[in-house]
Amino acid sequence: MHLTTNQREQLTPRQLQLLKTIASFEMSQCYSPTIAELASKLEISRSTAFEHISELRKKGHLSASPGKARSLKLTSKAQELLSSLNQLHSNAAPLSSTGISLVGRIAAGEPIEAIENKEHLSLTNQFGTGDEMFALEVKGQSMIEDDICDGDYVICRRSSVANNGELVVAIVDDENATLKRFYKEKGRARLQPANEQYQPIYSDNCRIEGVVVGLIRKF
Numbered sequence: 001m002h003l004t005t006n007q008r009e010q011l012t013p014r015q016l017q018l019l020k021t022i023a024s025f026e027m028s029q030c031y032s033p034t035i036a037e038l039a040s041k042l043e044i045s046r047s048t049a050f051e052h053i054s055e056l057r058k059k060g061h062l063s064a065s066p067g068k069a070r071s072l073k074l075t076s077k078a079q080e081l082l083s084s085l086n087q088l089h090s091n092a093a094p095l096s097s098t099g100i101s102l103v104g105r106i107a108a109g110e111p112i113e114a115i116e117n118k119e120h121l122s123l124t125n126q127f128g129t130g131d132e133m134f135a136l137e138v139k140g141q142s143m144i145e146d147d148i149c150d151g152d153y154v155i156c157r158r159s160s161v162a163n164n165g166e167l168v169v170a171i172v173d174d175e176n177a178t179l180k181r182f183y184k185e186k187g188r189a190r191l192q193p194a195n196e197q198y199q200p201i202y203s204d205n206c207r208i209e210g211v212v213v214g215l216i217r218k219f
Helices: 005-009 013-029 035-042 046-058 076-092 123-127
Strands: 100-102 119-121 133-137 153-158 167-172 176-185 188-192 201-203 206-216
Touching: 013 035, 013 046, 013 076, 013 133, 035 046, 123 206, 153 167, 167 188, 176 201, 176 206, 188 206
Parallel strands: none
Antiparallel strands: 100 119, 133 153, 153 206, 167 176, 167 206, 176 188, 188 201
């Protein structure tokens, strides 16, 4: 994908920084930042942040959703711009391969023959790459009966839909993110915890952001 000179010249450095910050926040939190959160991260005033956001909307890089606290959504134009910049950065400085040596198999039942392999285990090999994949650190104890504990990392695939019983990242009331099992009920969604000390969340305003496909735990 080629980045044209006009694409770069129409944004100020601060406006480009805002777009990158919004994209990074959405990737890590799975929901958009508020203007106050954005201003705090960039160490600028809310009025300054609002002025830049207004300009980015005029230029077609942010969609307009008046009346919502978390309405800072990147348009396809902005996503294309950031993707082009990332590609240029990757071409200029290729990343080294990362991974952990995968040297064989270990029995959890009957012992098996020890044969050493010469491979590497990486998140990329296991789950793939691209914007459709992301990871989140788990905070809290609501899913411990599914063996998902505080401090674990869940690997997620971006999706706006989920099947009943799937473990999802969901946004409730456009601003609160939660990790729960999803069940569709008549006129509403039920987000079911895996801890008897927690109550299910019922919502008629629930948005699926991703489906959990893996778990990482550090002992």
